[in-house]
Ligand SMILES: [Zn+2]
């Protein structure tokens with residue numbers, strides 16, 4: 001139910017998209033989170049959003065979080081930026097004895113519709 005999303009979905013959105021009652025979706029998502037298949041994504045208010053864990057989805061990505069409406073959109077940085085993050089963060093943290101497994105990198109701001117509504 002989360003396989004083809006272009007952004008993390010709230011419990012209500014998953015329920016609306018799958019025709020399954022919210023209470024059932026809520027329970028299923030909690031079980032999938034416990035199993036490590038689905039991860040919770042921090043939004044800016046509103047309900048919890050969920051997406052497939054990276055180990056089970058096809059691509060690594062980051063999130064854009066709108067602090068106005070709380071929508072979370074997937075964002076894929078350039079390869080160059082990914083390499084830079086890995087190199088810089090890896091080098092910085094290696095000196096502190098921290099071994100990096102992966103990174104989570106959210107950008108906060110206002111989405112297109114929120115920023116245009118304010119102008
Ligand atoms: Zn917004």
Ligand SMILES: [Zn+2]
Pocket residue numbers: 060061062077082085103105
């Ligand atoms: Zn990344």
